[in-house]
Amino acid sequence: MTKGRLVVLIAIAALIAAFFAFDLTRYFGLDYFRQQQAAIEAYFQAHPLRTAAIYFAVYVAVTGLSLPGATIMTLAGGAIFGLLWGTVVVSFASAIGATLAFLASRYLFRDAIQTKFGDKLGAINRGVAKEGAFYLFALRLVPAFPFFVINLLMGLTPMKTRTYYWVSQLGMLAGTIVYVNAGTQIARIESLAGLVSPGLIGSFVLLGVFPLVAKRVVEWLKARQVYAKWQRPAKFDRNLVVIGAGSAGLVSAYIGAAVKAKVTLVEKHRMGGDCLNFGCVPSKALIRSAKFLSQLGRSREFGVRSAAADFRFKDVMDRVQRVIKTVEPHDSAERYASLGVDVVQGEAKITSPWSIEIRRADGTKQTLTTRAIVIAAGAAPFVPPIPGIEDVGYVTSDTVWELGDLPQRLIVLGGGPVGSELAQAFARLGSKVTQVEMLPRILVREDPEISALVAHRFRQEGIDVRVETKAKAFKVVNGEKVMVAEHAGRDVEIPFDVLLCAVGRAARTTGYGLEELGIPLTKQRTVEVNEHLQTIYPNIYACGDVAGPYQFTHTAAHMAWYCAVNALFGRFRKYKVDYSVIPWATFTEPEVARVGLNETEAKERGIPYEVSTYGLDDLDRAIADGVAEGVVKVLTVPGKDRILGVTIAGEHAGDLIIEYITAMKHGIGLNEILATIHIYPTLVEANKYAAGAWKRAHAPQGALRWLERYHRWMRGGDGSAPAPTREPAPGRAEKHA
Ligand SMILES: Cc1cc2nc3c(=O)[nH]c(=O)nc-3n(C[C@H](O)[C@H](O)[C@H](O)COP(=O)(O)OP(=O)(O)OC[C@H]3O[C@@H](n4cnc5c(N)ncnc54)[C@H](O)[C@@H]3O)c2cc1C
Numbered sequence: 001m002t003k004g005r006l007v008v009l010i011a012i013a014a015l016i017a018a019f020f021a022f023d024l025t026r027y028f029g030l031d032y033f034r035q036q037q038a039a040i041e042a043y044f045q046a047h048p049l050r051t052a053a054i055y056f057a058v059y060v061a062v063t064g065l066s067l068p069g070a071t072i073m074t075l076a077g078g079a080i081f082g083l084l085w086g087t088v089v090v091s092f093a094s095a096i097g098a099t100l101a102f103l104a105s106r107y108l109f110r111d112a113i114q115t116k117f118g119d120k121l122g123a124i125n126r127g128v129a130k131e132g133a134f135y136l137f138a139l140r141l142v143p144a145f146p147f148f149v150i151n152l153l154m155g156l157t158p159m160k161t162r163t164y165y166w167v168s169q170l171g172m173l174a175g176t177i178v179y180v181n182a183g184t185q186i187a188r189i190e191s192l193a194g195l196v197s198p199g200l201i202g203s204f205v206l207l208g209v210f211p212l213v214a215k216r217v218v219e220w221l222k223a224r225q226v227y228a229k230w231q232r233p234a235k236f237d238r239n240l241v242v243i244g245a246g247s248a249g250l251v252s253a254y255i256g257a258a259v260k261a262k263v264t265l266v267e268k269h270r271m272g273g274d275c276l277n278f279g280c281v282p283s284k285a286l287i288r289s290a291k292f293l294s295q296l297g298r299s300r301e302f303g304v305r306s307a308a309a310d311f312r313f314k315d316v317m318d319r320v321q322r323v324i325k326t327v328e329p330h331d332s333a334e335r336y337a338s339l340g341v342d343v344v345q346g347e348a349k350i351t352s353p354w355s356i357e358i359r360r361a362d363g364t365k366q367t368l369t370t371r372a373i374v375i376a377a378g379a380a381p382f383v384p385p386i387p388g389i390e391d392v393g394y395v396t397s398d399t400v401w402e403l404g405d406l407p408q409r410l411i412v413l414g415g416g417p418v419g420s421e422l423a424q425a426f427a428r429l430g431s432k433v434t435q436v437e438m439l440p441r442i443l444v445r446e447d448p449e450i451s452a453l454v455a456h457r458f459r460q461e462g463i464d465v466r467v468e469t470k471a472k473a474f475k476v477v478n479g480e481k482v483m484v485a486e487h488a489g490r491d492v493e494i495p496f497d498v499l500l501c502a503v504g505r506a507a508r509t510t511g512y513g514l515e516e517l518g519i520p521l522t523k524q525r526t527v528e529v530n531e532h533l534q535t536i537y538p539n540i541y542a543c544g545d546v547a548g549p550y551q552f553t554h555t556a557a558h559m560a561w562y563c564a565v566n567a568l569f570g571r572f573r574k575y576k577v578d579y580s581v582i583p584w585a586t587f588t589e590p591e592v593a594r595v596g597l598n599e600t601e602a603k604e605r606g607i608p609y610e611v612s613t614y615g616l617d618d619l620d621r622a623i624a625d626g627v628a629e630g631v632v633k634v635l636t637v638p639g640k641d642r643i644l645g646v647t648i649a650g651e652h653a654g655d656l657i658i659e660y661i662t663a664m665k666h667g668i669g670l671n672e673i674l675a676t677i678h679i680y681p682t683l684v685e686a687n688k689y690a691a692g693a694w695k696r697a698h699a700p701q702g703a704l705r706w707l708e709r710y711h712r713w714m715r716g717g718d719g720s721a722p723a724p725t726r727e728p729a730p731g732r733a734e735k736h737a
Helices: 003-021 024-028 030-046 048-064 070-141 147-154 161-184 198-227 247-258 273-277 280-296 313-331 333-338 417-429 448-460 553-569 599-604 620-625 658-665 670-674 685-697 701-714
Strands: 238-243 263-267 342-352 355-360 365-375 379-381 409-413 432-436 464-466 469-477 480-487 490-496 498-501 505-507 540-542 583-586 592-596 609-615 631-636 643-649 732-736
Touching (some): 003 024, 003 070, 024 030, 030 070, 048 070, 048 147, 238 247, 238 342, 238 553, 247 263, 247 273, 247 553, 273 313, 313 333, 333 342, 342 365, 365 553, 417 432, 417 448, 417 498, 417 583, 432 490, 448 464, 448 631, 469 490, 599 609, 599 631, 609 685, 620 685, 631 685, 643 658, 658 670
Parallel strands (some): 238 263, 238 365, 263 342, 365 540, 409 432, 409 498, 432 464
Antiparallel strands (some): 342 355, 469 480, 480 490, 583 592, 592 643, 609 631, 609 732, 631 643
């Protein structure tokens, strides 16, 4: 806790303690007020404004400090000022007092609570951001809820102060009127407890839930409205039709069939989608051949004097296709048919919220009615409209697999994961690669030193990495293709043979009915979905690359589960898609894997963190394997072992990080990782050493000094000041508040 906060906390605690120590509660009882009522009223007649000001200040202080006494103050307000002015004064005083208590709680405790339980509070925070005003209004209307508790709890949430104030004032108004009105008859009141009848409280409850119910009704009406112009079939041919048989579509269809729904999966191109045919699988197969060649080049390091490679690019590309063919059966129409999915080869178009028209390759058409639709149409490489690009020609991640010859001079446009993986693979196969990125570094989502590590390796391997370089135009000069790019305010020209365009992938959103149905897109041009992955038509869902926000096979499959389950069982229970622990890897060498926050994001979001690192250059197995390069970098909550995020750069980073993904998903901290036996000698020991770096940084130094004295004394020494200790092992932990 900061000094400022401590002072405020002590001041508030002192005031509350004084209130009870001097027994000021006696001035806030019904009997005391009745005894003093005549005198107070006389004073009010003589000094109306002063009375109102004193009353107002005392009311604000009582509610602001969460002291008992608000009820009697409100009754007194009615007795002194009458119904109208009593209501006005009490309404403002109570709202201001409540807001002060809310602000005090926020100032003193919110940061600490959000830092400590931030991940668990995520859903509450989102709920408050979305519907907090409604909930607060409901709570305020019901005088049975202790208001001071509401003030203190709401202060811990992200609700805006302005919202808190006006919703509180509005919400408390009905209760205020009832109590002030009762106060005008204070002489007749027997006790505070009997002031409001159960019937009255019931009415307040109904009034409180009304806005929530009304909101749900509006949502339901809105949903009905989008369906209004469509004719709903009386019966359906299918429970689910899935558009696209990529990672997302396959999983949706599989889950549907597994729970015995009648599911049709429509694919217009190749079963398995991008991942199998143009993405993950071919790229990893190519990377493997390239890695083999790169290792041959390092033969001397491994004690082998020479190792030559005689290869043809075509054979390597043939192997890529063989790998695809080997994996293909996993995603084949036959396999899915055997799992109970009706697989149709053809192009799907949504013709109404409940019908799909399928145009088969042979030109025949079929229309299916369906209760629900899952859009899993994926994404396609984006080609920026740079002047001349169409004239010089280019390949993308879709078409690069058709290259017959190894490009001599290859420009890879784009420094993201796809561009970086392919740039290194082609360089290792023998292309002279220039990688062009307009941002200051490649792999820009990762921390700067991670990008630098990869860029350094790329340059060592002969890749010409050009950052802050923006492609402006393409031209052909004397039969040679040239890229014109801007760097540091000057134009540079880079001649090349093949251009590989890898600047990102755009969701496929046209040509299959989204426009006709008016299904909106996000700013990122992906299909807009809610937390249940529903489009504006609650029975039409979208997942995978077409919906984003992530573009990975595993996130597509993750989302697909929610789509299938919500589409088939949403009437009983709908699940909100969970993006809390999303990992990914870039398969360059060094490989880069991440889960959760990195330092850059933690700083951007103002999240305090500690960082513990362990260098793979120290790891026995990495040294033995000749891969002693890279780092494990763990971000934790300051003073705690709770993991906020991990980045690993190095050999098999994508495998090593699984331990941390599991830890984050299941709330396991660094202490538990450290207490787990890791097999020696393995690369995964690096995870434990990173946890060890954290532990050493949090060792209780004072206690250790005493232990050292104790042991010295046990040896017969004098137990005086300990000798300086030495750093036991590498690794580093730093605090960033
Ligand atoms: C080079 C490269 C490497 C990658 N490497 C990795 C990696 O290592 N790890 C990783 O996790 N991700 C990787 N990805 C990303 C991954 O491939 C995608 O995130 C994943 O394929 C998305 O799956 P999806 O089902 O959303 O879409 P897709 O796989 O694109 O599938 C969509 C399918 O829908 C079909 N379709 C579209 N419209 C219609 C229609 N109207 N009717 C019928 N069918 C239709 C398409 O033909 C396509 O087959 C890589 C991508 C690329 C390009």
